[in-house]
Every structure is written in structure tokens, then in C-alpha cells.
Amino acid sequence: MFDTMKTQLLEKLAPFRQEHLLTFWDSLTAAEQQHLAAQIEQIDFAQLAQLYADRDKPAESLTLADRAAEPPFEQFSTVRRSTSGAGNAYAAGEELLRQGKAAAVLVAGGQGTRLGFDHPKGMYPIGPVSGKTLFQIHFEKVLAAVRRYGHRIPYCVMTSPATHAETVEFLTGNKFFGLKEDDVLILCQGTMPAVSMDSGKVLLADKGGLALSPDGHGGMLKALSFSRTACGRQTALETLKSRGIEYLFYNQVDNPLVRILSPEMLGYHVLSGSELTSQVIRKTNPLDKVGNVVKVGDKLYVIEYSDLPNDVAERRKSDGSLQIWAGSIAVHIFNVELLERCSKIASSLPFHTARKKVSYTDLQTGETVKPSEPNAVKFERFIFDLLPSAKNAIVVEVDPPNHYAPLKNAPGSPEFSPETVSADISAMHTSWLEQSGVKAADGVNVEISPLFADSPEALAGKIAAGAAVEKDTYFE
Ligand code: UTP
Numbered sequence: 001m002f003d004t005m006k007t008q009l010l011e012k013l014a015p016f017r018q019e020h021l022l023t024f025w026d027s028l029t030a031a032e033q034q035h036l037a038a039q040i041e042q043i044d045f046a047q048l049a050q051l052y053a054d055r056d057k058p059a060e061s062l063t064l065a066d067r068a069a070e071p072p073f074e075q076f077s078t079v080r081r082s083t084s085g086a087g088n089a090y091a092a093g094e095e096l097l098r099q100g101k102a103a104a105v106l107v108a109g110g111q112g113t114r115l116g117f118d119h120p121k122g123m124y125p126i127g128p129v130s131g132k133t134l135f136q137i138h139f140e141k142v143l144a145a146v147r148r149y150g151h152r153i154p155y156c157v158m159t160s161p162a163t164h165a166e167t168v169e170f171l172t173g174n175k176f177f178g179l180k181e182d183d184v185l186i187l188c189q190g191t192m193p194a195v196s197m198d199s200g201k202v203l204l205a206d207k208g209g210l211a212l213s214p215d216g217h218g219g220m221l222k223a224l225s226f227s228r229t230a231c232g233r234q235t236a237l238e239t240l241k242s243r244g245i246e247y248l249f250y251n252q253v254d255n256p257l258v259r260i261l262s263p264e265m266l267g268y269h270v271l272s273g274s275e276l277t278s279q280v281i282r283k284t285n286p287l288d289k290v291g292n293v294v295k296v297g298d299k300l301y302v303i304e305y306s307d308l309p310n311d312v313a314e315r316r317k318s319d320g321s322l323q324i325w326a327g328s329i330a331v332h333i334f335n336v337e338l339l340e341r342c343s344k345i346a347s348s349l350p351f352h353t354a355r356k357k358v359s360y361t362d363l364q365t366g367e368t369v370k371p372s373e374p375n376a377v378k379f380e381r382f383i384f385d386l387l388p389s390a391k392n393a394i395v396v397e398v399d400p401p402n403h404y405a406p407l408k409n410a411p412g413s414p415e416f417s418p419e420t421v422s423a424d425i426s427a428m429h430t431s432w433l434e435q436s437g438v439k440a441a442d443g444v445n446v447e448i449s450p451l452f453a454d455s456p457e458a459l460a461g462k463i464a465a466g467a468a469v470e471k472d473t474y475f476e
């Protein structure tokens with residue numbers, strides 16, 4: 001029988017020499033054909049061809065490195081707020097929260113390849129005493145802010161096709177950990193196909209499906225501005241605006257130390273008139289593998305470590321400290337207006353390329369091939385590329401023990417593994433107790449529920465100074 005669908009697909013694919021995607025078409029069931037056709041329909045093959053052609057073009061940031069200077073910055077208080085500057089910022093941030101002008105977004109669409117966990121990373125049990133999951137810890141921080149400031153707070157959660165169904169089931173099954181269902185906006189980000197490094201041809205993951213992966217955390221911009229939310233026909237950005245939200249606090253699912261909706265950071269953001277504020281840590285080594293936030297002209301940029309020439313990374317100021325010192329830790333505050341403006345400009349977020357090992361189906365044999373060397377080019381967008389579009393952007397320096405311990409690597413790895421991250425949570429909470437005059441014995445695990453206290457400030461007055469913690473303890 002004449003196959004109209006196949007003919008139409010071939011017409012779409014032929015100009016880009018991607019007809020191989022239909023190699024196994026005739027052996028697929030009708031449902032499988034529909035699935036494959038839907039995947040192909042979503043791809044902008046002209047854009048893909050251009051991205052592949054440009055794959056070796058130097059990143060724009062490379063040309064900026066030579067002119068890079070340090071960004072304007074504020075320092076987050078290392079202990080309970082002490083300086084008056086931090087106090088003013090804290091008060092300004094609290095005022096925004098009381099007025100209900102801030103919301104939060106959690107990006108949780110990554111595939112978590114390095115961790116090697118069989119579920120979305122947010123479901124990983126990480127609490128050192130409670131065994132709470134990353135999702136629960138994040139949700140309870142938002143709930144703590146709702147309770148403290150007496151205002152409902154919209155909470156956006158970005159998933160991807162790889163994590164969506166299981167995340168929705170998990171969050172629904174746990175009743176959104178106390179948040180109101182109407183306040184949780186789950187958005188599924190888009191995907192990009194992986195192409196063969198040698199030919200630019202899209203890889204087949206199996207006979208009836210393309211090798212697709214999430215389009216990077218920068219996919220958030222599109223997800224916020226295109227996804228319809230469960231609560232209605234609005235996009236998430238429209239929902240946020242209609243609820244009077246002006247500021248969106250952003251963090252990634254893997255870092256349980258982050259102070260979600262930190263009043264101090266919100267305060268620095270609003271007092272400096274910034275449209276995008278990013279948290280950074282001070283690099284200890286010029287070649288640390290972090291994105292470098294720099295100022296060029298009147299704009300901020302992130303230069304990836306791989307794009308920063310060593311001689312530029314090594315440059316020092318007259319006091320001996322590094323000139324390029326601000327390492328991004330992927331915690332940001334965006335003005336909703338900035339997101340809205342950038343969502344209308346297709347070039348706001350460029351694609352970055354990465355060479356990766358991607359399993360694929362051999363077109364001759366139909367067998368799956370697992371390459372031992374990178375064989376594919378993947379394309380991703382990064383949300384920090386909005387920095388140069390933002391007016392008055394600043395960074396806020398934080399200290400890693402109190403803000404940054406991302407879960408990246410498999411158990412047993414020397415850093416950013418379940419064991420080290422769990423220990424980092426316990427160490428941070430032990431230091432909060434110490435600030436309240438409570439001493440934990442050596443080797444004891446301590447964990448404080450965000451609903452008990454989500455900062456050293458919130459802990460003040462909740463436990464008696466002079467108390468001692470002798471065994472593993474969960475404060476809830
Ligand atoms: P990473 O780049 O560390 O990726 O994402 P990952 O998925 O956690 O782990 P690997 O690299 O596969 O081992 C940093 C954060 O950005 C989110 C992730 O969920 C994580 O919170 N992310 C990443 C997305 O939401 N979407 C993406 O497309 C990529």
C-alpha cells in the first residue's frame with residue numbers, strides 16, 4: 001500500500017540527507033511509526049544542519065577572554081548577618097517575600113548520567129539522618145518561606161521527557177511535600193537530537209526512535225514561555241506575571257545546600273537594580289573547572305573553563321589574587337521581565353556543542369552499538385548565557401561549605417558523591433548549631449529539617465544554647 005506518511009517524511013528529510021531515519025520504517029508497527037513521525041516532525045533540520053556546520057566555530061566567549069575583568073560583586077554573610085550592608089539586603093529581600101513578589105524554579109530535567117541512579121536525580125535520598133530526597137529538601141525550603149512570609153509562592157519544576165512521568169508521579173504521590181498543588185507548575189523541557197560526529201546524521205536510539213536528550217538547563221526559557229501549565233491555558237511566565245511575581249529564584253536539583261529564596265541574595269539583587277544576579281564561589285586554583293563570571297564592557301558573561309586560555313586564567317591583581325575568580329554555582333535570580341524579553345528573541349541563548357558517547361542503532365544490522373569513544377555531537381543551551389542581556393547584573397560571593405555541594409558522581413567517588421554531599425549537609429548544620437551555642441560531638445551526623453530552620457537566622461532561639469548533641473540527630 002502506498003505509504004503517505006512515509007512519503008511526507010521523506011520529503012522533509014531529503015533536503016538535509018537524513019532519510020536514513022526511516023531505514024526500519026517498514027518493520028515498525030503503526031503506533032511505532034506514529035511515534036517516530038512525531039519525533040521527526042519536531043526537529044528543525046535546517047537549524048540542526050547549521051549547528052553541525054558551526055560545530056568547530058570558537059565560542060563567542062573565547063574572544064572575550066582577553067578583555068575580561070572581575071564582575072561587580074557583593075559578599076554573602078558567612079555567619080549570621082553581621083554587617084549593615086547585609087542587614088539592609090536581608091530586610092529588603094524579606095520585604096519582597098512578604099509582598100509575594102518572588103517565586104522559585106527548580107531545574108530537574110538532566111539525565112544524571114554520572115550519578116548512575118535509575119530514577120530522576122531529585123528522588124535520590126540524601127539527608128544524612130532523615131534519608132530525605134533532594135526533591136523533599138527543596139520543596140520544604142519553599143514551604144518554610146511560605147509559612148514565614150505568609151504568602152503563597154509559585155514553585156516551577158522543570159522536567160524533561162527523561163524525568164517527567166516519574167517526577168510527576170513522585171511529587172503527586174507525596175502531595176507536593178506540603179505545597180498547594182495549584183502553586184506547583186511542572187514544565188517539561190524540549191529535546192535536541194544527537195548527530196554523528198563524522199556525518200552530521202541524526203542517530204537512531206532504536207529502530208523506531210531518535211537519540212534525543214534534554215536541550216540543556218537553558219531549555220528553561222522556552223519551557224517557561226511555551227509550556228501550558230496544568231492550571232490553565234497560560235504559559236508559566238503568564239501565570240507568574242498574573243500572580244504579581246517579579247523575581248524568579250533559580251537552582252538546580254543536585255545542590256541540597258542552596259538557600260532557596262534567600263532574602264539576603266534577593267535584597268542584593270533588588271538594591272542594585274540587577275536583572276540577573278548569580279551566586280559565585282571564589283576559585284582557589286586558576287584552572288578550577290567552573291564557569292567564570294566576568295565583566296566585559298558593561299556586560300557580564302560566563303566563560304567556560306574550557307574556553308579560558310591558561311595565561312588569562314593565571315592573571316593576578318596587584319594584591320596577588322586571581323583576576324578571574326568568580327566561579328558560577330548555578331544559583332540565580334532573574335527578573336521575570338528579563339525572561340519575558342529574552343523569550344521573544346530567538347538568539348538570546350546560543351547552542352553549545354559537546355562531543356559525547358551516544359549509543360545508537362547500526363543501520364545495517366539493527367543492533368545497538370555502545371561506543372567506547374565520543375561518536376556524537378550534542379547541542380545544549382545554558383541559562384547563564386542570559387547574563388549579557390541583563391541590565392546591571394551582579395554576582396554574590398558565597399562560601400562553599402554553606403551553599404554548594406552538588407550531587408554529581410556515583411557512590412564511592414572522591415567528590416560530589418552521595419557520601420560527600422551527605423557529609424556536607426551534616427557539616428553545615430553542625431556549624432549552624434554552633435552559631436546557636438550548641439555543640440555536636442565529633443563524628444555525629446546532624447540534620448536540620450528546612451521546616452525547623454532553613455538558615456542560621458531561623459535557628460536562633462529554637463534550641464537552648466549550651467545543649468550538646470551526642471548522637472545522630474534530626475531536628476524537625
Ligand atoms: P548537569 O549538567 O550536572 O547534568 O546538570 P546532570 O543531568 O545532573 O548530570 P550528568 O551530566 O548527566 O551526569 C545540572 C543541573 O541542570 C539540570 C539537571 O537536572 C541539574 O539540576 N539540567 C541539565 C536540566 O534541567 N536540563 C538539562 O537539559 C540539563
